[in-house]
Amino acid sequence: MHQPEYRDLETGEFKLPWTYLHVIKDYVDMVAHLEAVPDAKAVVNFAPILLEQIEDYSNQVNSFLRDRVLIKDPLLAALVEPCLPANTEYRLKLLHDCRKANRERQIHRYPLFRKLTEMAEWIQEHPDAVNYLNDQFIVDVLVWYHLAWMGETVKLTDARVQRLIEQGSQFSCDDRIELLEIIRDLLSKVLHRYKALAIKGRIELSVTPYAHPIMPLMLNMQSASEAMPDVKLPELEHYPGGEERVKWQLQKGLETFRHFFGFEPEGCWPSEGSVSDATLKVLSDFGFKWAASGGNVLHNSLHAADMATNESVYFPFLLQSTEIACFFRDDGLSDLIGFEYSKWHADDAVADLIKHLENIADFSKTQSVVSIIMDGENAWEYFPENGYHFLRALYQRLAEHPDIELTTFSECLKQNVSIKPLPTLVAGSWVYGTFSTWIGDVDKNYGWDMLGDVKKAFDRSVESGRLSEAVLAIAEKQLAVCEGSDWFWWFGDYNPGEAVSDFEQQYRLNLTNLYRLLGEDPPAYLALSFTQGSGAPAMGGAMRRGNII
Helix, strand or coil: CCCCCCEECCCCEECCCHHHHHHHHHHHHHHHHHHHCCCCCEEEEECHHHHHHHHHHHHHHHHHHHHCCCCCCHHHHHHCCCCCCCCHHHHHHHHHHCCCCCHHHHHCCCHHHHHHHHHHHHHHHCHHHHHHCCHHHHHHHHHHHHHHCCCHHHHHHCHHHHHHHHHCCCCCHHHHHHHHHHHHHHHHHHHHHHHHHHHCCCEEEEECCCCCECHHHHHCHHHHHHCCCCCCCCCCCCCCCHHHHHHHHHHHHHHHHHHHHCCCCCEECCHHHCECHHHHHHHHHCCCCEEEECHHHHHHHHHHCCCCCCCHHHCCEEECCCCCEEEEECHHHHHHHHHHHHHCCHHHHHHHHHHHHHHHHHHCCCCCCCECCCCCCCCHHHCHHHHHHHHHHHHHHHHHCCCCCCCCHHHHHHCCCCCEEECCCCCECCCCCCCCCCCCCHHHHHHHHHHHHHHHHHHHHHHHCCCCHHHHHHHHHHHHHHCECHHHHHCCCCCCHHHHHHHHHHHHHHHHHHHHHCCCCCCHHHHCCCCCCCCCCHHHHCCCCCCCC
16 A cells, blocks of 8 residues: 655645545455455555555544644545635636546446536536536535545445435535545544554554655666666766665654554565665665565566576565565466456456466465565556455455465464575566666656755755754655655656646655755756656556566
8 A cells, every 4th residue: 555745745735635535445445355354364565654644634634524624635625615616727627636537437337427527528628617517516526526436345334425325416515524524434444444453463564665765776776777787877876875765764664654553564565566685685684574576576586596487486585695585476466456357257357366376386386475466556446346346255265265375474484484595686676577667768767867966955955954953854754755656657758648747746846845945946947847648558557567568
């Protein structure tokens, strides 16, 4: 589970709503599936910066319901706005934002919402018509948008949600407040539910570095060439003070994890499964017992060491000079869930996955560990009913299977599974086994050069001693946000235009805010867009396959 920092840390405003929308849809659904099957086991990873945003949303919604303190998310605030502003641009933006949902699975599922959406699209094509809209139309669109994003387990169990869906239109102010109360309940309880399962030993919770950076590139930017020998790297030859920053990100991540869950995690999912020799050594020094990455990283590493690659993905490995086991993702099975099974009947998809697992067991001469590693949020909107039938059947059938045991990485290690030696590790990520999603493209490289510029300004400010202790702490956090992986993920023309624009604007805002904290004028180039998208990648670009196809 991870989302980047969507807040403008200078104002506290959420610039994009994806954190709370994924909470009410995906994070609550996933924990409900795990609660419903007592013998289910899973590892659930939370990015620390996501945990903080969930807490902030919960506090803001509670403050609004208790004292009517303004919510600092424009979309969520609009849901309960007593009287919507008459501003044309504001109203058009609301109608636009309320179309950001899966067309087939979320909008067309509800005929009334589909009709409202089609009307909203006509209005956007004829913007003068917005002046003739009454508030009720926009209110109904806002309510339906949030109902469409509501988790399937909530729709099946919460009578308030069922009543609102049945009502369908003419939503009152009281209806909207009730919907916000539902959202409040989900936000305030979701992390406690995961913590309760972890304490009972039914799931394992793991962590990433604080703001989800690509650690290998921060430690050694040249590591990108290990899997991509011909890669064109940024002008920035190395990230200044990269090792110190990686350690800061890990330490801050652990502190944040302890704050929310009250214990130390044993495992670390390095952001985007990005690993290198140096990264695993740092994680080992921090005391982590395990990490995980993509199957192609293992295949590249075994090939470099002239070792056999057949069936090897189904064991943890130990890199020389470290004390941390590394598990590797079965990219094929993981991608079947992420990209293919949404088109299948749920029972057929589950049967197919189990058959694959049975084949692996039959082929292997010893006990095998099959690591299926998935985005916690992005796949399910492509499934009917948010993957409800697939996930419920999957956990149930796996839990009941006589020859397949659901487990966690830490349990595997405690059960003394066979750990194989790994002489060397070819640096890479779970996407293609390379870092091509974050570096090597002209726009991605420019993003790194901008990050290098602000880091040098940060170092100058620290060395000068002109920052107070309080300002330095804020600046360190702002720098961590700038170091996050998501900005670089979206840079490049192969991504959808709107997503690229949203994330590059947020990135430039983050850099600008840091310069201001340091007491420096932001460079003029931060006022200009530097990357535009025009592509149409699978699943909107929010996910990548592990293998290039």
